[in-house]
Amino acid sequence: MSEPRFREWILDTIDSLRSRKARPDLERICRMVRRRHGSEPDRTCVELEKLIQEHAVLKVNYKGSVSYRNAAKVQRGRRKLEQASALKPAAKRACTAEVNRDGGGDNALGPADEEPMEDGEDELSTTAGLDSSMDEEEASLDAPCMQSTADSGIGLSPITDAGASLPAASPSAPKSSPSHSSMEPERETPHTPPEHTQPAAPQDTGSPELELARQPAAICPSAQRSTLTGEEGPRVEESALTPDQLLPDCRASLHQDEAVGSDREPAKGSVPAEEGKKCSKGDDVACPQEIEQAKNGGIKRGVSVKPEEIAQDLLQWSVADVVSYFTAVGFPEQAVAFRTQEIDGKSLLLMQRSDVLTGLSIRLGPALKIYEHHVKVLQRSHFQEDGDVIS
DNA sequence: CGGTGCGCACATG
């Protein structure tokens, strides 16, 4: 999956900058990583983004500007997000169990590289601290790079992931099955008129895509326009990454300055992913294609096909069905990984975030999307209908 | 120039 090297490099860089008393902002990080390892600023930007999502790096607003923290070194003793209240007197902020690094690696030495991420901690903690972190989310919408007051809040990156629009109503917890409360409650961008919710796009869910896109948009700009951009060889990255969409987004939206009011990126349209018209072999069982659509319809607008059907069928999916499903939804490359790992419908239901992110050996970018947009959604609809069925 | 080192004023708990 995504270069573990980057994890080390970036974390290392942040540490260096910190020790040098220089603000670890995107620009410096990119520059230093490039100097030291010759990595593309763009790539670094993307990798950093991934790390933020993994909570390996924390994006914070300190004294009015963005700054990044080596998650392994923060939140040691400092536990505060209360001041977040300044931004939004939300409900409860009692929970401060946030962010990983509890049971996980406790390597105070930092940059070393432990496993990509424990997921139990990851999910649990995230969920716990989400409420408070959501505060940032809102704020970050209009000022992704500079929040009002100095809230050194170790707010988790506001992005993490938006689990897409939740089903009609997401009342009961989807059973503490494999992936218990997957992070992300009903955090929904409070003020997002049409753009966001507009399911017009073929992509099953628009918002998460935006989430992903927005972030890089918020930070890339600074790097982009800064000298370090052009020279190196801006195209290499293209080949380096999947033609998915992260990059395009980042690039496309780079025209945006870290200015304000750039919450919903207008340029996220570049996501090509089309539903794929061929439903190769899923005939015998539920055609993945149908499922996909059912999922969209059922979950997003609460129409057609009932979730329970999916739930049922999912159990009958063969490895081939799973493969065609992911191929159909735009992840042909990653689909093979499911075949390799022999993931059938049942296995799919048992997959946890970490399994998708690390167990399939696929790149983090697509892996995140696959998990958030598909695996989780499928599991959700399954467990939502079957309530208690475990396996 | 760009990378470093660091005094000192601030922000926080």
Place this chain on the structure above:
DNA sequence: CATGTGCGCACCG
């Protein structure tokens, strides 16, 4: 008060 941050500036290659 103890600590963590990072601005601003002097230095170095």
